[in-house]
Amino acid sequence: MSSRKPATVAVRTGIESDTQYHAVVPPIYLSTNYGFPAFGEVPQYDYTRSGNPNRGLLEQALSELESGAGAVITNCGTSALNLWISAFLGPDDLIIAPHDCYGGTYRLFNTRAQKGDFKVQFVDQSNQAEFDAAIAKNPKLILLETPSNPLVRVVDIAKACQKAQEVGALVAVDNTFLTPVYQKPLLLGADFVIHSTTKYINGHSDVIGGVIIAKDETHVETLSWWGNCIGATGTPFDSYMTLRGLRTLAVRMKMHEESAQALLAYLQTEKLVGTIYHPSLPTHPGHDIAKAQQSGFGSMLSFEINGSMEQLKAFVGQLELFSLAESLGGVESLICHPSSMTHRAMSDEAQQEAGISPLLLRVSVGLEDSQDLVADLEQAFKKAQEVA
Numbered sequence: 016m017s018s019r020k021p022a023t024v025a026v027r028t029g030i031e032s033d034t035q036y037h038a039v040v041p042p043i044y045l046s047t048n049y050g051f052p053a054f055g056e057v058p059q060y061d062y063t064r065s066g067n068p069n070r071g072l073l074e075q076a077l078s079e080l081e082s083g084a085g086a087v088i089t090n091c092g093t094s095a096l097n098l099w100i101s102a103f104l105g106p107d108d109l110i111i112a113p114h115d116c117y118g119g120t121y122r123l124f125n126t127r128a129q130k131g132d133f134k135v136q137f138v139d140q141s142n143q144a145e146f147d148a149a150i151a152k153n154p155k156l157i158l159l160e161t162p163s164n165p166l167v168r169v170v171d172i173a174k175a176c177q178k179a180q181e182v183g184a185l186v187a188v189d190n191t192f193l194t195p196v197y198q199k200p201l202l203l204g205a206d207f208v209i210h211s212t213t214k215y216i217n218g219h220s221d222v223i224g225g226v227i228i229a230k231d232e233t234h235v236e237t238l239s240w241w242g243n244c245i246g247a248t249g250t251p252f253d254s255y256m257t258l259r260g261l262r263t264l265a266v267r268m269k270m271h272e273e274s275a276q277a278l279l280a281y282l283q284t285e286k287l288v289g290t291i292y293h294p295s296l297p298t299h300p301g302h303d304i305a306k307a308q309q310s311g312f313g314s315m316l317s318f319e320i321n322g323s324m325e326q327l328k329a330f331v332g333q334l335e336l337f338s339l340a341e342s343l344g345g346v347e348s349l350i351c352h353p354s355s356m357t358h359r360a361m362s363d364e365a366q367q368e369a370g371i372s373p374l375l376l377r378v379s380v381g382l383e384d385s386q387d388l389v390a391d392l393e394q395a396f397k398k399a400q401e402v403a
C-alpha cells in the first residue's frame with residue numbers, strides 16, 4: 016500500500032468505503048454526534064470535534080502521502096501551527112523559526128511568546144553560523160519553511176534535522192509550497208509536516224484548512240488529544256471538499272510546474288524584468304539543495320520589475336489573467352505585490368532586511384493555458400513600457 020504513488024493514494028483513499036449503499040465516492044457525514052451501539056460501548060466516532068469519518072479519510076490520505084504515522088486535520092494552516100506549539104511547548108521551552116516565515120506564523124509565535132507561553136527566536140536559516148548558534152541553545156522545536164515566501168529561499172532539511180537531533184529538538188516543516196508530490200520532509204528526517212491545505216492541497220481557493228502530520232505514533236496521539244482539547248479540528252464539510260480537491264493534486268502540481276517553466280522562460284527575455292526568484296534557476300542560491308531534496312521545483316515564483324513603480328502599477332493593472340490577490344496554490348493565476356499586500360505589516364526596514372523590494376512581484380502560476388498566460392504578461396509589459 017505504502018509503495019503506491021501519490022496520484023494513486025490521492026485518488027483512491029476512501030473510494031468504495033461506504034458499506035451502507037456502496038457509494039463509490041465516500042458520503043459526507045455532517046452529524047455532530049454518533050450513537051453508542053450499547054451501554055458502555057464507545058463507537059469509533061462519538062462527537063465531531065474529536066473525530067469524524069470525512070476528517071478521518073482526509074487524515075488517512077495526507078498521512079499516507081507524507082509517509083507519516085497519522086495526522087490531525089485543523090480548521091486552517093495557522094491552527095495546525097498553533098496546535099503543534101500548544102502540544103509541545105511550555106513556558107521555559109524555546110522554538111526556532113525562520114525570520115522569513117509566513118507572516119501569520121510570525122505573528123502567532125511572536126504574540127504567544129510575548130504572553131510568556133514559550134520563548135521564540137527568529138533566525139536566518141540560510142545563514143549557517145546564525146542557525147547553528149540558535150540550535151546550540153537547545154530548542155525544543157524547530158520550524159522550517161522551505162521554499163520560503165516570497166523569495167523561495169531553500170533550507171537543507173536533512174542537514175537541519177541532523178543538527179536538531181543532536182540537541183533533541185523536534186523539527187516541523189511547513190510544506191505548503193511543494194506538497195508531498197514534490198517534497199517529503201519526514202523521509203528527510205523531520206518529525207512533523209504542516210500544511211495550509213487552503214493552498215495547493217485543496218487547490219481551488221474555496222476552503223480554509225490545515226493539517227499536521229507526525230512521523231511518530233505517540234506524537235499523533237498527543238496531537239489528536241490536543242486538537243480535541245483546544246478545538247482546533249476541521250469541519251466535515253471542509254474535509255469533504257479538501258479530499259475532493261486532493262484527488263487531482265498530482266496532475267495539478269505537474270501542470271502548475273510546467274506552466275511556471277513556460278513563464279520563467281519568457282520572463283528571462285523581458286527587458287522590464289530584473290532579478291527572478293525560482294529554485295529551478297541555476298543562479299538561485301538554493302538550486303542545488305532544491306534539486307537534491309525536492310522532486311520538483313514548484314510553481315511559486317517572484318521577480319523584480321526593472322523599472323519604475325509607475326511601470327509596475329501599469330503592468331499589474333493591465334493583466335487580465337492574473338488576479339491581484341493574496342494566497343496561492345489555486346487553479347487561478349494570482350499576482351501579489353508583497354510589499355503592499357502579504358508583507359505590509361513589516362516595516363520598510365524589516366522588508367529591506369528580508370530582501371523584499373518595493374519592486375518585487377510574486378506569482379502563483381495557475382492552470383490556465385500557459386500560452387495565454389505568457390501572452391497576457393507580454394501585452395501588460397508592452398503597455399508598462401509606454402509609461403515613462
Ligand SMILES: *Cc1c(COP(=O)(O)O)cnc(C)c1O
Nearest residue numbers: 091092093117189191211213224
Ligand atoms: C497560508 C499559509 C499559512 C497559513 O495558513 P492558513 O490556512 O491561511 O491559516 C501557513 N504557512 C504558509 C506557508 C502559508 O502559505
